[in-house]
Amino acid sequence: MKSSQPKKEKTREILNSFTSEESSLIPMLQACQKHFGYLPRVVMEEISSYLDMPLSNVYGVTTFYAQFRLEPLGDHLVKVCHGTACHVRGADKINELLENELGIKSGETTPDGTFTLERVACLGCCSLAPVIMVDETAHGNLDRDKVKAVVEKYRGDDK
Amino acid sequence: MNTKVLIGYASCGIAAGAGEVDRALRSRIAKRSLDIEITKVGCVGMCHNEPIIEIHDPNGVYVYGDVEVSDVDEIVESHLVEGVPVEEKLISSPEESYDYFDVQEKIVLRNSGVIDPEDIGDYIDSGGYEALKKVLTEMSPQEVIDEIKNSNLRGRGGAGFPTGLKWQFAANAPGDEKYIICNADEGDPGAFMDRSILEGDPHAVLEGMIIGAYAIGASDSYIYCRAEYPLALKRLDIGIEQAKEKGFLGENILGTDFSFDIHIKEGAGAFVCGEETALMHSIEGERGMPRPRPPFPAQKGLFGKPTNINNVETWANIPWIIRNGAEEYASIGTERSGGTKVFALAGKIKRGGLVEVPIGTPLREIIYNVGGGIDEDLEFKAVQLGGPSGGCLPAEYLDTPVDYETLTEAGAIMGSGGMIVMDECDCMVNVARYFLDFTQKESCGKCTFCRVGTKRMLEILDKFTHGSGTLEDIESIKNLASNIKAYSLCGLGQTAPNPVLTTLRYFEHEYYDHLQEQTCSAGVCRELITFTITDACVGCTRCASECPTEAITGERGEQHVIDQEYCIKCGACHDVCPVNAVEVD
Structure with a gap:
């Protein structure tokens, strides 16, 4: 197993810019996730000792909020919008198609680590429904062909 | 020029x-x-x-x-x-x-799409920060509160509490240290008003907050904004910096002894944090769970100090009211509610977008005159207002004016402003299930009726969409609904049954079709529909190549056939057929 020492040190470095108050907890988790892409146990342990707060408490807050993830992400994060407008315009079908195309279920990462597929509540681009967001780019007014083209585009990026 | x-x-x-x-x-x-x-x-x-x-x-x-x-x-x-x-x-x-703007009246969105939101100079040139100058030089804090009271402005986050009165409570609360919060945790699916305001005119919100702080006597504040809105967060950051440089924010604002600061807190993705007390817990670093009121935030809020929370749109109205006067504002809208409301119009509509109309405008005008009517000229079925806390209104209610009381009577709510239009291809049982699925996942788990009750309700709705519901299930749903409403601490639970109750009230026949006839007339619920290929088929093979279970067979140029045993009703064939030869029954 790889040593967790470098992660520990990096976490310390990130935490040093925060005051050790309880109200710093969520911004700390956000900053760490921004750096590591997810929140490994060692990061939560460091936060727990920095704030002198039980690890269970840090874990409780982490798992309460949808933003935080405990597993690393693939190279590309595909978010399928399930807002009301997207729902009535076929978000479930888009989701199903992506699951078939990528060969994974929502919430999973492809074995080659290229894509992570995620369901999200609303991306706020309701007039372009149905919408998916790949990394930071939204793709709207989707149909089956467009979804496949988007996936191909990102697959191609990694070759 | x-x-x-x-x-x-x-x-x-x-x-x-x-x-x-x-x-x-x-x-x-x-x-x-x-x-x-x-x-x-x-x-x-x-x-x-x-x-x-x-x-x-x-x-x-x-x-x-x-x-x-x-x-x-x-x-x-x-x-x-x-x-x-x-x-x-x-x-x-x-x-x-373009007639899109004919029935609209822009107060909150006055600058959005007009000025450069990243340049405070543009905002100032359009009269920005004039209102702040006016309150600091000509008005006492109580005069500001009275002005807001007289404007009839009510909270735009959904509940519609009179803003001036809310400010009065916080101003009257004893304590030297008070907080202001801007709720920008727009978590409703199908709503993007607050995001657009923050992206299009961030200074209107900041100026509103500074004026509010002066009126209430607050010296510090937070904007709690969704992390999913990176552009809004960036523009707020820029706005705060520029306002500080110009002396509108920070120590001794405009040379007076009034000082005030604004911090940004990024939300971490929890719908329940739209509720005031849950939001404050989240800022304090805890799980975003609500607590009983009283004490109200005005007495004991953030970090135990008197706190006033308003939503983005409410704050954005403030500078306009101060500059143009309460009377002018109150003359727009209805007798009990002044001004305009911004709606996010989307769904099966020709011209979706961000719409601002005087309160009291009939739904029909918004959907047909602004929105241009139903997409592909299909039949209007319902309009959903207020997201997961709201309800679906049928065609008979199209002439309903959008104001707080009328919509509540009809079973929907004004809500924060999501307005999703649905047509004949939308199944109301499925829509009710969709919202329950959302609230059930977002329930924080504190109250048993919300945590367990929404789960049980969702299971019953699942039975309906699968065609295995019974008459007793309808009674169970009604019982559960009244209990969840009565025994939940916060708005999430208290309103969670609304989408189910309104669809039962206005579209009860669809529930009966699902349970007695085993049909879904909208063609949505998979267990109750079949796909068949008609003789309009030209044999292009497109459907066969798209079918994920290889359930479709046929020679090129000849009519194809779906093997019902293998069909999973995903509808892929229907969506790709170039000649509409795939029928749903």
Whole structure:
């Protein structure tokens, strides 16, 4: 197993810019996730000792909020919008198609680590429904062909 | 006047491709060495036409919609170089203005899509921070509160509590240290009003907050904004910096002894944090769970101090009210509720977007006059208002004025402003299930009836969509609904049954169709429908190649057949058929 020492040190470095108050907890988790892409146990342990707060408490807050993830992400994060407008315009079908195309279920990462597929509540681009967001780019007014083209585009990026 | 070009650069515009259009435009203009300024502006409201370019020349304002990169050269050459507008791409011109804005009245969105949201100078030039100067030099804090009371402004987050009264409570609360919070945790699926306001005119919100702080006696504040809104967060950051540089924010504002600061807190994705006490817990670093009231936040709020929370749209109204007067504001809207409301109009509508209308405008005007009616001219079935806390209203209610009381009586709510239009292809049982699925997942788990009750309700709705519901189930749902409403601490649980109750009230027959006839007339619930290929089939093989279970067979050029045993009813064949030969029954 790889040593967790470098992660520990990096976490310390990130935490040093925060005051050790309880109200710093969520911004700390956000900053760490921004750096590591997810929140490994060692990061939560460091936060727990920095704030002198039980690890269970840090874990409780982490798992309460949808933003935080405990597993690393693939190279590309595909978010399928399930807002009301997207729902009535076929978000479930888009989701199903992506699951078939990528060969994974929502919430999973492809074995080659290229894509992570995620369901999200609303991306706020309701007039372009149905919408998916790949990394930071939204793709709207989707149909089956467009979804496949988007996936191909990102697959191609990694070759 | 000099010719200038505006490009819509809010999230929806960017999603539609404004970034590429902007780059193409700049490069062409530079290539032709034209001395024309291009300004990136916020959302002008016409999301259905994004990307949008506006050209202001001596003849007036020309708006181009659905602009693609390939259109840019022609627009530059023809319009900007030769002065001949490109007719085919125009959606509005001085000769023929777009009727999208006819029934609209812009107060909150007055600057959105007009000014550069990243330049405080633009905001100041349009009268920005005049209201702040006025309150600091001419008005006492109590006079400001009275002005807001007289304006009849009510909370735009959904509940509609009178804003002036809320301020009065916080102002009257004893304590030297008080907080103000701007709730920008817009978590409703199908709502993007607050995002657009923050992206299009962040200073209106900041100015509103500074005025509120002066009235209440607060010295510190937080904007709690969704992390999913990166552009709004960026523009708020820029806005706060610029306001500090200009002396509108920080120590001794405009040379007075009033000091005030604004911090940004990024939400971490929990719908329940839209509730005031849950939001405050989240700022304090805890799980966002609500607590009983009283004590109300005005007495004991953030960090135990008196706190006043208003939503983004409410704050954005404040500077306008101070500048134009409470009377002017109250004259718009209804007797009990002044001003306008911003709605995010989407769903099966021709012209979706951000709409601002006087409170009391009938739904029909919003859906047909602004929204242009139902997409593909299908039959209107329902309009969903207020997201997971709201309800679905049928066609009989199209003439209902949108105001707090009327909508509540009808079983929906004004809510924060999501307005989703549904047509004959939408199944109301499925829609009710959709919202329950959302609230059940977002329940924080504190109250048993919300945590367990929504789960049980969802299971029953699942039975309906699978065609295995019973008559007793309808009674169980009604019982559960009244218990969840009665025994939940916060708005999430208290309103969670609304989507189910309104669909039961107005579309009960659809529930009975599902349980007695085993049919879903909208063709949505998979267990109750079958797909068949009619003789209109031209044998193009498209459906067969798309079918994920290889359930479709047939020779090229001949009618194809679906093997029902293998069909999973995903509808892929239906969606790709070029001649509409796949029928749903």
